Amino acid sequence: MPEKLVLFKHIKDPNHKTVSGYESHGGYSAWRKALTSYKPEEVIAEVKESGLRGRGGAGFPTGLKWSFVPKDSPKPRYLICNADESEPGTCKDRVLLEDDPHAVIEGMAIAAYAIGAHLAFNYIRGEFDYPISVFEKAVDEAYERGHLGNDIYGSGFDLHMITHTGGGAYICGEETALINSLAGDRGMSSMKPPFPAVEGLYGCPTVVNNVETLAVLPHIINNGAAWHKSMGTEKSPGTKLFSLTGHVNRPGNYELELGTTLRELIYDIGGGIPGNRNIKAIIPGGASCPFMTPDQLDTPLDFESIAEAGSMLGSGGCIVLDDRTDIVWATYKLIKFFKHESCGKCTPCRQGTKWITQLVDGILAGKGNEEDIKKIDDICHNMLGRTICPLGDAAAMPVISVVQKFRDDFLRRIQMQSPLRMEQFAVE
Amino acid sequence: MSDPHTDNPAAESAVKTEPGKNVENGHARYEAIPGHPHIKPPGVPQAQTKILSAESIAEIQRKMVRYPVRKSAVLPALTVAYRQIGYLNDEIYEELAQITEIPKLHIAEAASFYTLFPKKPRGKYLIMVCDNISCALCGADSLIKYLEEKLQIRLGETTPDNLFTLQSAECLAGCSAAPMMQVNHAYYENLTRKKIDELIETWRREG
Numbered sequence: 001m002p003e004k005l006v007l008f009k010h011i012k013d014p015n016h017k018t019v020s021g022y023e024s025h026g027g028y029s030a031w032r033k034a035l036t037s038y039k040p041e042e043v044i045a046e047v048k049e050s051g052l053r054g055r056g057g058a059g060f061p062t063g064l065k066w067s068f069v070p071k072d073s074p075k076p077r078y079l080i081c082n083a084d085e086s087e088p089g090t091c092k093d094r095v096l097l098e099d100d101p102h103a104v105i106e107g108m109a110i111a112a113y114a115i116g117a118h119l120a121f122n123y124i125r126g127e128f129d130y131p132i133s134v135f136e137k138a139v140d141e142a143y144e145r146g147h148l149g150n151d152i153y154g155s156g157f158d159l160h161m162i163t164h165t166g167g168g169a170y171i172c173g174e175e176t177a178l179i180n181s182l183a184g185d186r187g188m189s190s191m192k193p194p195f196p197a198v199e200g201l202y203g204c205p206t207v208v209n210n211v212e213t214l215a216v217l218p219h220i221i222n223n224g225a226a227w228h229k230s231m232g233t234e235k236s237p238g239t240k241l242f243s244l245t246g247h248v249n250r251p252g253n254y255e256l257e258l259g260t261t262l263r264e265l266i267y268d269i270g271g272g273i274p275g276n277r278n279i280k281a282i283i284p285g286g287a288s289c290p291f292m293t294p295d296q297l298d299t300p301l302d303f304e305s306i307a308e309a310g311s312m313l314g315s316g317g318c319i320v321l322d323d324r325t326d327i328v329w330a331t332y333k334l335i336k337f338f339k340h341e342s343c344g345k346c347t348p349c350r351q352g353t354k355w356i357t358q359l360v361d362g363i364l365a366g367k368g369n370e371e372d373i374k375k376i377d378d379i380c381h382n383m384l385g386r387t388i389c390p391l392g393d394a395a396a397m398p399v400i401s402v403v404q405k406f407r408d409d410f411l412r413r414i415q416m417q418s419p420l421r422m423e424q425f426a427v428e
Numbered sequence: 429m430s431d432p433h434t435d436n437p438a439a440e441s442a443v444k445t446e447p448g449k450n451v452e453n454g455h456a457r458y459e460a461i462p463g464h465p466h467i468k469p470p471g472v473p474q475a476q477t478k479i480l481s482a483e484s485i486a487e488i489q490r491k492m493v494r495y496p497v498r499k500s501a502v503l504p505a506l507t508v509a510y511r512q513i514g515y516l517n518d519e520i521y522e523e524l525a526q527i528t529e530i531p532k533l534h535i536a537e538a539a540s541f542y543t544l545f546p547k548k549p550r551g552k553y554l555i556m557v558c559d560n561i562s563c564a565l566c567g568a569d570s571l572i573k574y575l576e577e578k579l580q581i582r583l584g585e586t587t588p589d590n591l592f593t594l595q596s597a598e599c600l601a602g603c604s605a606a607p608m609m610q611v612n613h614a615y616y617e618n619l620t621r622k623k624i625d626e627l628i629e630t631w632r633r634e635g
């Protein structure tokens with residue numbers, strides 16, 4: 001299947017990031033439509049009907065999440081856009097912030113209206129200097145044109161928007177950590193329940209949605225749920241942004257219908273592997289997803305099919321490893337990231353990521369033995385499901401898949417008993 | 429739990445604005461956030477500071493008053509301070525505490541959690557090379573080695589002339605343009621040895 005451009009339709013037009021350019025492409029018509037002819041519960045119903053699932057990693061149905069916000073709560077409600085994008089292999093939200101900021105604002109507005117929030121935050125990772133400046137400018141423009149502010153379009157509905165910037169911590173992408181960080185505390189995760197929809201920011205009902213999830217909303221309001229369902233698969237409708245990285249001829253961010261196969265993404269869209277090499281492994285959805293192997297290339301990229309194949313669609317960050325790649329080295333690269341990013345609140349995650357990093361490092365240094373493989377596997381299984389937030393699982397899952405699928409590679413490295421140079425791949 | 433309606437000391441009554449008129453000097457106005465009628469910019473800053481500039485104080489005040497709960501201003505305040513000074517320390521936390529009326533201990537504790545704020549001075553150009561998986565597959569480690577040789581320092585060190593500090597970074601969401609690095613506030617992507625040579629030369633020339 002070729003690319004299917006909905007979110008990315010105007011992405012290459014530099015004028016599109018200005019409010020006038022965006023409006024000239026029909027921008028803000030969905031916000032006006034939602035506000036003037038839909039009740040909030042009708043917006044929720046439409047999004048539920050559309051089958052939209054969160055693009056932040058978990059694939060949770062968006063309309064359903066919104067419906068968890070208590071209707072009778074006297075507290076203010078908040079909408080938060082999660083623009084903390086930091087999962088290795090994922091760089092799609094940045095494109096939306098930089099090249100289509102008004103779609104994010106419009107989507108945030110529609111979501112805020114649906115849940116009855118009058119204040120919306122965009123939590124953008126602090127390293128994103130340029131995206132932050134583009135987004136802040138877009139917010140100012142949206143206020144100027146009356147898309148934000150008080151009594152928007154004469155509807156009586158008020159909505160204000162704050163751009164909040166992070167401090168450089170992957171864990172702040174996890175929604176409870178994000179909420180704590182936004183409240184001014186250390187960005188550590190909290191136990192759920194209570195879920196943010198009931199007790200989130202400042203103890204008030206809060207919905208956290210991914211940038212891409214929000215950017216789809218204007219299209220759903222404009223074109224209807226049936227249109228959205230006509231794309232993708234039955235259980236994973238719509239299009240999805242995929243970040244294609246690693247050993248491919250044309251790395252980049254691509255929009256495809258869900259259900260497009262891995263092979264189509266890597267070979268048709270991505271132009272295959274440099275030097276016509278073979279694929280060693282694929283991480284289909286960002287660094288926290290289990291590895292897949294080349295025999296699984298015909299797996300459709302949708303939430304169900306990838307899960308059936310033993311991995312996860314995650315954030316859509318597809319990382320390709322060619323046959324030169326030392327798998328132990330790749331494992332080290334992944335686990336040291338999670339070790340660095342563990343917030344340290346729970347022991348299995350804090351210690352587990354540290355021990356695994358040490359063991360894998362030992363094998364790489366030529367000092368490993370066969371026992372280490374079992375130790376690594378044991379530690380991973382002791383982390384699974386035993387942590388406050390899913391980062392512990394995210395760290396363990398790819399490692400479990402690796403020691404299972406590439407055990408021979410580990411054994412070979414152990415037998416070599418010689419250190420591997422870290423700079424495995426040379427830069428031109 | 430603090431009550432979101434009373435926590436901001438700057439609490440005052442709502443200012444109702446005309447639709448589409450919520451803009452001042454090209455910037456969005458936030459003083460009438462519905463449900464948060466207490467949000468209103470405070471008057472002239474009271475804080476006496478030696479390190480933080482008047483502009484920084486004004487910027488922090490401007491950001492601070494937008495939040496329903498004052499404590500939310502911790503990260504924005506740290507960001508403004510770090511941008512002015514290049515790093516953070518105890519004296520800066522003290523000044524931030526004065527400006528924001530948030531306890532210094534809280535500010536320092538939050539700051540310690542986040543990696544974006546260096547706690548000691550760095551070289552003029554803080555070079556952060558992403559060495560996570562997607563970049564590493566495209567040669568990030570060899571790029572770091574190249575920079576180490578070029579700058580004659582090891583990862584984590586600063587050149588004797590205080591011009592360059594070299595660090596590795598965790599994924600910066602530039603994975604599809606790997607290898608990449610962030611230098612101060614800008615991204616440099618699709619790096620090659622040649623590009624590195626040119627950049628370093630420019631920065632050396634500019635000093």
Ligand SMILES: Cc1cc2nc3c(=O)[nH]c(=O)nc-3n(C[C@H](O)[C@H](O)[C@H](O)COP(=O)(O)O)c2cc1C
Nearest residue numbers: 054055056082084085086173174175209210213390
């Ligand atoms: C460790 C960790 C990191 C996460 N990072 C992000 C992130 O950077 N961006 C994001 O949208 N969601 C991230 N998530 C998922 C969020 O917790 C949350 O589920 C998501 O923002 C919900 O949005 P959605 O329903 O639109 O998918 C992360 C989750 C975990 C456990």
Ligand code: SF4
Nearest residue numbers: 343345346349387389
């Ligand atoms: S699983 Fe890891 S990141 Fe999550 S709360 Fe526990 S220690 Fe922190």
Ligand code: FES
Nearest residue numbers: 558563600602603
């Ligand atoms: S892995 Fe280097 S920017 Fe993402």
